[in-house]
Amino acid sequence: MGLESYRRRVSESKRKSIMEAAGAEFQGNGFTHAAMAEIARKADVSTATLYKHFGSKEELFSSIVEASYASLGIPQAAASEAKTAKEALTSAANDYLNQQFGAGINALMRAIISETSGVPEVGKDFLKRGVNGRNDEVVTFLDLLVKRKLLKPHDTKVSATQFAGMIKESFVWPTMFDPKFKLPANKDAVIEAAIDTFLARYGA
Amino acid sequence: MGLESYRRRVSESKRKSIMEAAGAEFQGNGFTHAAMAEIARKADVSTATLYKHFGSKEELFSSIVEASYASLGIPQAAASEAKTAKEALTSAANDYLNQQFGAGINALMRAIISETSGVPEVGKDFLKRGVNGRNDEVVTFLDLLVKRKLLKPHDTKVSATQFAGMIKESFVWPTMFDPKFKLPANKDAVIEAAIDTFLARYGA
Amino acid sequence: MGLESYRRRVSESKRKSIMEAAGAEFQGNGFTHAAMAEIARKADVSTATLYKHFGSKEELFSSIVEASYASLGIPQAAASEAKTAKEALTSAANDYLNQQFGAGINALMRAIISETSGVPEVGKDFLKRGVNGRNDEVVTFLDLLVKRKLLKPHDTKVSATQFAGMIKESFVWPTMFDPKFKLPANKDAVIEAAIDTFLARYGA
Amino acid sequence: MGLESYRRRVSESKRKSIMEAAGAEFQGNGFTHAAMAEIARKADVSTATLYKHFGSKEELFSSIVEASYASLGIPQAAASEAKTAKEALTSAANDYLNQQFGAGINALMRAIISETSGVPEVGKDFLKRGVNGRNDEVVTFLDLLVKRKLLKPHDTKVSATQFAGMIKESFVWPTMFDPKFKLPANKDAVIEAAIDTFLARYGA
DNA sequence: CATGAATGAGTATTCATTCAT
DNA sequence: AATGAATGAATACTCATTCAT
Numbered sequence: 001m002g003l004e005s006y007r008r009r010v011s012e013s014k015r016k017s018i019m020e021a022a023g024a025e026f027q028g029n030g031f032t033h034a035a036m037a038e039i040a041r042k043a044d045v046s047t048a049t050l051y052k053h054f055g056s057k058e059e060l061f062s063s064i065v066e067a068s069y070a071s072l073g074i075p076q077a078a079a080s081e082a083k084t085a086k087e088a089l090t091s092a093a094n095d096y097l098n099q100q101f102g103a104g105i106n107a108l109m110r111a112i113i114s115e116t117s118g119v120p121e122v123g124k125d126f127l128k129r130g131v132n133g134r135n136d137e138v139v140t141f142l143d144l145l146v147k148r149k150l151l152k153p154h155d156t157k158v159s160a161t162q163f164a165g166m167i168k169e170s171f172v173w174p175t176m177f178d179p180k181f182k183l184p185a186n187k188d189a190v191i192e193a194a195i196d197t198f199l200a201r202y203g204a
Numbered sequence: 205m206g207l208e209s210y211r212r213r214v215s216e217s218k219r220k221s222i223m224e225a226a227g228a229e230f231q232g233n234g235f236t237h238a239a240m241a242e243i244a245r246k247a248d249v250s251t252a253t254l255y256k257h258f259g260s261k262e263e264l265f266s267s268i269v270e271a272s273y274a275s276l277g278i279p280q281a282a283a284s285e286a287k288t289a290k291e292a293l294t295s296a297a298n299d300y301l302n303q304q305f306g307a308g309i310n311a312l313m314r315a316i317i318s319e320t321s322g323v324p325e326v327g328k329d330f331l332k333r334g335v336n337g338r339n340d341e342v343v344t345f346l347d348l349l350v351k352r353k354l355l356k357p358h359d360t361k362v363s364a365t366q367f368a369g370m371i372k373e374s375f376v377w378p379t380m381f382d383p384k385f386k387l388p389a390n391k392d393a394v395i396e397a398a399i400d401t402f403l404a405r406y407g408a
Numbered sequence: 409m410g411l412e413s414y415r416r417r418v419s420e421s422k423r424k425s426i427m428e429a430a431g432a433e434f435q436g437n438g439f440t441h442a443a444m445a446e447i448a449r450k451a452d453v454s455t456a457t458l459y460k461h462f463g464s465k466e467e468l469f470s471s472i473v474e475a476s477y478a479s480l481g482i483p484q485a486a487a488s489e490a491k492t493a494k495e496a497l498t499s500a501a502n503d504y505l506n507q508q509f510g511a512g513i514n515a516l517m518r519a520i521i522s523e524t525s526g527v528p529e530v531g532k533d534f535l536k537r538g539v540n541g542r543n544d545e546v547v548t549f550l551d552l553l554v555k556r557k558l559l560k561p562h563d564t565k566v567s568a569t570q571f572a573g574m575i576k577e578s579f580v581w582p583t584m585f586d587p588k589f590k591l592p593a594n595k596d597a598v599i600e601a602a603i604d605t606f607l608a609r610y611g612a
Numbered sequence: 613m614g615l616e617s618y619r620r621r622v623s624e625s626k627r628k629s630i631m632e633a634a635g636a637e638f639q640g641n642g643f644t645h646a647a648m649a650e651i652a653r654k655a656d657v658s659t660a661t662l663y664k665h666f667g668s669k670e671e672l673f674s675s676i677v678e679a680s681y682a683s684l685g686i687p688q689a690a691a692s693e694a695k696t697a698k699e700a701l702t703s704a705a706n707d708y709l710n711q712q713f714g715a716g717i718n719a720l721m722r723a724i725i726s727e728t729s730g731v732p733e734v735g736k737d738f739l740k741r742g743v744n745g746r747n748d749e750v751v752t753f754l755d756l757l758v759k760r761k762l763l764k765p766h767d768t769k770v771s772a773t774q775f776a777g778m779i780k781e782s783f784v785w786p787t788m789f790d791p792k793f794k795l796p797a798n799k800d801a802v803i804e805a806a807i808d809t810f811l812a813r814y815g816a
Numbered sequence: 817c818a819t820g821a822a823t824g825a826g827t828a829t830t831c832a833t834t835c836a837t
Numbered sequence: 838a839a840t841g842a843a844t845g846a847a848t849a850c851t852c853a854t855t856c857a858t
Contacts (some may be wrong), residue, residue: 006858007821014822029321032236036849046823060851113380114318117234120383127381158235158397160372168377169369176317177331179324192361199403215838240832250840251833261832419817438729440644444853454819465853511857520621521788522726525641559653566805573781573806574774581780583737584725584788587732601770609812618837619842626843648828663829812846823855827848834844 017051018043023064027107030114031061038088058119065112065122069129071103072135079144087204089195092141093167096134101183106175113176135160142202151202160204166194209284219257222247227268231311235265235319241303262323269316273333275307278341282338289355289407293399296345297371300338305387310379317380346406355406363406370398426451431472437513441470441522466527471522472589473530477537479511482545487552493559493611497603499548499574504542509591514583543568550610559610565612568580575601628666629631630655639719642726643673670731676736677724681741683715686749691756697763697815701807704753705779708746713795718787725788747772754814763814771814778806 021042027036036057054060075095082088089112100106109126116123138160145151170190174181184190215369225246229238237335240261244251258264276295286292304310313330318325349355374394378385411475429450437519448455462468482500484527490496508514524531546568553559577597582589590596633654634743639648647662652659666672686704712718721738725736728735750772757763782802786793 004819007819011821012856030318032318033321035847048824049822051819057849098838109322110317114234114236115313116314116381116383117237123381127378131377131381155397157403158394161373161394162398162401164841165371165373165377166366168373169365169370173335173369173372174331175315175333177320177327179320179327190362190365193359194366195399197363197405199365201401239830244841252835252840255833292838377857436729438726440726441729447818456819456856457817459854460817506759517756518728520646522642523720524647524722524789524791526789531791535786535789538710539789563648563805566718566802567809569781569802570806570809573777573779573785575777576785577773577780582739583727583745583776584772587728587733591852598770598773601767604811605771605813609809616840617837619840622836623842659829660831660845661843664842667829819856819858821856825844825853826851828845829849830847832844832846835840837840 011053012045014045014049016052017069018045018050018060019064021126022060023104023108026064026111027104030111031057031118032114034111035199036060046162058122061111061115061119061151062122065108065130067109068103068105070132072099072105072130072134074134074141076127076137076141076144080148081129082150083201085145085199086192086195088141088145088150089198090191093191093195096164096167097171097183097187100172100175105178106172110176110179111171135164149204151199152204154202157200159198161192163198166197167191209344211384215257218247218253220248220325222249222254222257222264223268223271226264227271227308227359229313230265230315231308232269233325234315235261235322238315240264246400260325265315265319265323266326269312269330269334272307276303276334276338278338278345280341280345280348283345284352285356289349289403290396290399292345292349292354293367293402294395296318296342297395297398301375301387302373304376304379313376313381314380314383327368333350339368342368353408354406355403358406363402367398370401372393374398419461421455422451422457426453426458426468427463427472427475430468431475431512431547434469434472434519435512438519439526442519444468466530469519469523469527470530470533473516473534473538476511476513476516477541480507480513480538482542483543484549484552486513487549488556490558493553493607494600494603496549496553496558497571497606498599500546501602504572504575504581505591505595508580508583515579515587517580518584518587528602534578541573545573546572557612560606560612562610567606570608571602572603575599578602613807623665626655626657630657630662631673631676631679634672634722635679635701635716638673638723639716642723642725643730646723648672661729663698665730671722673731674734675725675757677720677738677742680717680720681714681745684711684717684742684746685709686753688749688753688756691753692760694762697757697811698804698807698810700702700757700762701810702776702803704750705803705806708793709778709783709799712787716783719791721784722788747776750776758778763811764816766814770808772792775806776812778809779803782806 020041022039024035028034029165034057036050036123037047039060040050043050050060054063074092077093078088082091086148109130112123112126118160142151142156142160142163146153146156171183193199205298214351215243222243225243229243229246232238238261240254241251243264244254247254254264258267279299282292282295286295316327316330334390343360346355346360346364346367350357375387375391424449426560429447430442433447433450434549436442442465444458445455447468448458458468462471483503486496486499489501517538520534526589545560547564550564550568550571551590554564579591579595630651631735634646634651637651637654640646646669648662649659652662655662662672666675687707690700690703690707692776694703701746721742724735724738751768754763754775758765758768783795783799
């Protein structure tokens with residue numbers, strides 16, 4: 001028992017340190033230029049141990065992407081608690097951006113895009129679960145606002161895409177081309193402007 | 205003289221065939237997986253000749269990206285000729301998408317994103333000249349519509365970004381993760397919906 | 409006492425299952441491509457236990473080869489019981505081939521040959537005890553036939569080699585280059601022809 | 613012209629030195645344990661050049677084996693010139709052994725046997741062209757002796773195998789298990805004894 | 817005494833770039 | 838000016854063996 005739990009603990013701690021190292025490496029260098037040996041070095045394990053935990057570079061990368069899904073998602077609380085649609089949407093936009101910039105999702109997205117040729121499933125999967133998945137949560141979010149009559153009844157699938165597009169154009173798209181891009185000083189104004197446009201059409 | 209001009213012509217024809225081959229290769233395989241030897245083969249020159257014209261893979265890639273700028277741009281005619289803002293904006297959106305999907309710009313963008321780690325200048329340059337440059341043309345386009353009173357006076361820098369964001373979210377973003385993504389059947393409806401939202405706020 | 413004998417029994421049963429697994433693995437994949445981890449898995453023990461019993465891969469292999477000697481040998485009964493030399497020699501040839509093909513000796517020989525560079529002693533040992541050892545038994549076999557006047561008096565060391573050579577050329581040599589080689593349909597005719605040649609010289 | 617022939621010369625000289633180095637390496641260490649880097653080093657070329665000439669380790673090995681076929685073969689002259697069958701067969705046996713021991717064929721055969729699992733085609737090919745091919749030449753050789761009435765008319769396919777088997781059993785088989793095995797002092801006596809047995813059955 | 821996770825040395829192969837002709 | 842053979846550095850992955858529990 002003691003032995004088994006000891007091993008599990010050690011193994012899990014190694015697995016965790018590998019995933020951290022791999023996350024950093026993939027985010028920093030993309031899939032192709034990330035080196036397994038370097039990941040092993042950073043994680044302070046041997047390459048063989050690396051391969052015991054993750055059978056291949058692709059598998060390791062997939063695991064990293066998979067794990068990132070857990071950190072994605074639009075908290076729905078604001079939709080039910082906020083007094084106005086503007087307040088709710090502001091909150092959603094900020095949650096979204098915090099994830100992108102805080103959890104390294106921008107860098108991960110660049111890495112995924114880099115490998116659409118080599119590992120196409122990962123890209124398609126991310127499109128479905130990462131991109132569209134989050135859009136679905138925005139839909140749910142908007143549906144709730146409609147229900148609360150803070151928004152007009154309308155096709156929220158369409159409007160969710162429009163809202164996400166306006167936000168991403170200003171803040172996410174630039175990071176794809178410039179990894180050093182930071183959220184600009186006028187971030188709040190830009191968000192507000194997007195929300196205003198959105199509400200001009202869909203506001204109650 | 206005759207000899208010199210003959211050589212220049214030959215040289216330029218080789219340069220052209222190299223750029224065509226390189227464009228295809230980079231769009232097809234991304235920067236990293238494009239092979240110089242294959243580009244040389246496709247262009248029917250030796251690798252040494254390739255390197256005479258372009259000192260390195262990065263330089264060749266930069267040249268390809270540079271050349272792509274010429275094919276970008278929002279034709280302004282519609283802004284002055286269209287009867288309604290909706291008509292003008294529909295035309296602009298379609299012009300934009302034709303470039304992205306017709307001239308291989310989506311694939312090129314993926315290639316650029318792949319190399320933001322290795323060759324950051326190319327990415328930053330594309331962001332400035334490719335992405336923002338085109339947005340500037342949208343600004344000009346919108347300014348003209350404002351001047352013609354087809355749109356309300358407003359901050360067109362902001363609105364141009366919003367318009368571009370709504371269009372790109374539906375059609376360009378997916379191609380980043382799935383190179384096989386094609387324009388969907390409901391393309392026109394999506395464009396119209398985006399324009400409707402835009403006009404709810406900025407329509408005259 | 410009881411404990412000790414229990415342990416010995418367990419240990420010996422493990423040792424036996426290891427040897428079975430290793431025999432199969434070595435015969436199937438040769439020395440180099442046989443994997444210690446796979447042997448452990450097949451034998452249902454840990455790699456550490458494997459190494460407790462056999463200090464190294466070479467040692468394990470040597471043990472397998474050693475064990476194979478027990479299954480080699482030319483039954484002498486036919487030499488005293490057969491009515492004719494032909495009958496006796498036919499019996500001996502078939503006994504020999506049954507061992508080669510039935511007990512996996514062909515595969516084992518391939519494995520040994522594979523490792524003559526790495527573990528030369530095993531090869532030399534097999535040559536002495538496996539190959540020449542069996543030839544000695546053929547010598548004894550022939551001596552008996554001479555004694556019974558079914559064969560002429562002659563140098564049986566020489567004739568044993570000749571007899572073995574004729575049989576092996578047709579049936580064993582091919583398996584060295586083609587593991588899937590099976591005993592051909594005309595096996596008996598080939599054996600008979602070899603015996604005829606043998607008897608032309610050494611028949612009484 | 614000068615350029616082209618210069619390149620061909622350089623290229624062929626490199627190819628030759630690679631094949632020499634590879635032959636030595638494969639004969640010394642077998643297929644698996646031969647290292648491409650070491651072959652390159654011995655041949656005084658880079659590994660990349662190695663791969664320009666031979667697309668893979670398997671291909672290189674096949675080329676070595678292929679080249680060895682050229683050095684195999686039973687000279688037919690003795691069959692028509694010798695005064696007696698014994699003289700002719702003695703000559704053939706010695707030619708055969710000189711090839712095996714002089715041209716490193718024994719070592720090459722060990723290498724091929726080592727790889728029957730990994731590269732089965734090479735083994736089967738060698739069986740067909742190397743082993744059986746030479747036996748066919750022995751058949752031709754014997755047919756000529758029959759025609760000259762130095763041997764009785766008989767099935768020379770069968771007798772060729774028997775003759776080869778008797779010779780190989782004493783001299784070739786041992787080298788499979790012991791790379792250091794040398795032709796023994798009594799070589800000539802063993803050959804003569806084999807021929808005597810052969811002639812007892814097939815002599816005119 | 818048994819375990820199995822961890823090790824690290826070893827190897828085939830690729831590709832941007834250069835150089836002798 | 839053009840060639841294409843040659844380079845060498847770089848990298849994913851495997852496996853016999855050991856060691857902490």
